[in-house]
Structure formats: structure tokens, C-alpha cells
Amino acid sequence: MTLTPAWPTGHCSVNTEWASFTDPRLCAAxxxxxxxxxxxxxxxxxxxxxxxxxxxxxxxxPATG
Structure with missing residues (x-):
């Protein structure tokens, strides 16, 4: 099982063929x-x-000044 975080959105998916966890608390758990x-x-x-x-x-x- 491979956890793949997509930064900086906080989205964490587990092998897209299985499931996708969009809840940050669930992913953290x-x-x-x-x-x-x-x-x-x-x-x-x-x-x-x-x-x-x-x-x-x-x-x-890029930062705008």
C-alpha cells in the first residue's frame, strides 16, 4: 500500500484504484x-x-511585491 500526499492541499490518496481519503483527520489517523x-x-x-x-x-x- 502506497500513501501519496498531494501537497499543499492536504489530500492523501491510497493507490487510486482502491480509495481516496480527502478528510485530513482520517489521513492523519x-x-x-x-x-x-x-x-x-x-x-x-x-x-x-x-x-x-x-x-x-x-x-x-511567485510572490508579488
Missing amino acids: IVDRLTFGGNIIETGTESYRLAQTRARVTAQH
Whole structure:
């Protein structure tokens, strides 16, 4: 099962052939259930995916001064 978040809308879908969860609370509960008891490993580096998402959002919606 693959969880695919679509940022920044808060929409979380589980393999579109099965179901789509548009409720942010339900999505958060599912992620919480899947990650409960997991270990968080901090590498001290910035997330590549986060940096790419921020760059894409900034390119799509440039700030107007």
C-alpha cells in the first residue's frame, strides 16, 4: 500500500484504484497508525523532496511585491 500526499492541499490518496481519503483527520489517523512505534532517523540534512516541493510551489505562485 502506497500513501501519496498531494501537497499543499492536504489530500492523501491510497493507490487510486482502491480509495481516496480527502478528510485530513482520517489521513492523519492512517499515517499515525502506520508509523506508530517507528524510529525517526535524523540525518542532519534537508529533505530533497521538501526542497523540490517548495521550489515547485514558489515557481508556480511567485510572490508579488
